[in-house]
Amino acid sequence: MTAQIAIVAFLGQFTYLLLSIRIVAKDVTFKLEQVTSVGLEGMRGHRVVVEANVRDEKEACIIIGLPDAPMKESKERILSCLHTLGVDVSMKKITIHLSPADKRKTGTGHDCAMLIAVLQKMVVEPLPTGRNTCFLAALSLSGNLVPFHGLIPAIQQAVLLGFERIILPPIDIRFLGKMKAVEFVPIHTISDLLTYLRGQQVLNLSQEDLLLPNESSHADDSDMYTDFANVRGHAEAKRVLEIAAAGGHHVLLNGPPGCGKTMLADAFHTILPDLSNDDMLEVFGIYHLAKENRGFSKRPPYRHPHHSASAVSLIGGGTFPKPGEISLAHKGVLFLDELGEFSRKALDMLRQPMETGEVTINRVRQSVTYPSSFSLIAATNPCPCGYFGSNERYCTCTPTQVKSYQLKASGPLLDRIDFILTLHSVGLAKTDVGESSEIIRKRVQNARRIQKERYSSSELNGNIPFALLMQTALLTDAEHTMLQAICFQEKWSNRTQAKLIRIARTISDLAGETNISKASLEEAIKWKRIANGIQNIPNERLNNG
8 A cells, every 4th residue: 555655656757857847948949939120219229039839728818927908909910910821810829928028019010920920830740940040010900011100210229139130021221331240131021930930931022022121211401501601700709619529529609690590500400411321321210100200311410490389399208208309409400599489498308418418318108228329409589579789770679687587497407508608799791701501511520530449439528428538638737737726716616617628628629639738728718708808798787787
């Protein structure tokens, strides 16, 4: 009797051991069959592992892992594609899991990956997908792979995440340029995809069969803007704008109506060099997420929001956060005309993006980050009527109105602006002709090339981390001592001192100098003193009035 009990116990332990081995083996196989896609949080991507489980139960299809409403509708597209492929799903419960489960999944770009994960569980021979293969495509009811909103940023992030093979809808990928480490596979239907994954050859698609993800535009739009040669006078303003274009600095133009502030801001865009291919794709991806029309143009963006724009439209946000004006101006120009008419709340929210080059939008459901490395060109009148301190017309504003108008731009915001200039009206009799935008743009382009070689990135002197700036500034002890003495004498802050070094570095780059010269440092100090004089004159007149 005891022997029988021992045998039964041994058989029980042996059976449990076999079941454990079987479970472990199934888990290992399950991991090998995982399918991967890319999810987006703003412009940042992360891997999304798609797993599926199919068992005999009441017919259903469930998607878990924090999917949004459009993604929940993916189950109908998946079931329709399974029916098109002739796969029997009657009395089958399909559960699709999107990992990591704590990150919200949006859009329809995971359709193809979810369908492949389900087929992995229902076909006789497993489909060899591989861990370095990424599926980025939405599905139609008939089984076609179609583009989706956010495709271009998803492709960029898939490349950055190290995927070696990316499955795409039939789009023209020539705009992506040459990437040796990545294989792009445009496929038309899910049947062709299954044939491709099983190792069989798929017919190459002709250019006529490929679709562009959006309208293509390579035309130069410089004719829409004012050439610097057409701007009469304002020699100081032209010099400041050239320095700002070369180093990515911020400028505030102050003056009465009609003095040329808007014309100079429009001309500023014409001296900016063309974007690199990577920057062009990044800007296009931002516009794609914002559902704004922009072709594949290498010209930097130029944004000119109205002064009635809200803080959300400037910075970005909403229930489902989307890029704002500062992100749409990435790698380009943000022109704020009539700065005093903007709300102070909206202007103060510009402070952090102006320094960091990106903006983070926090909401209850998600937190997203968008790039926002832009050059701010702001224009303002000295008072509501525009003629405070003018010798041409009498100002009708009260001292209280003038002071309130000038305080719209707070001190911390003005401290982040590199150049502040006061402009005066130039008569039509002035006939001097300055340099054209093309000539200035060549100098700006050369200065930016020097910065790219120095920093090994697309960052400019205006937004490069200060520690890296000081490593490459090569200031002499005498120059550093002179700068500290002047800042102490003028009671300038540490931020102002860092700003002076950034400006001097840009001036030296424009001159082709390896080190920051004494002349460059003196010119940077001159512009700061001019800015302080501009800010102090109205206040003195207010007190006297």
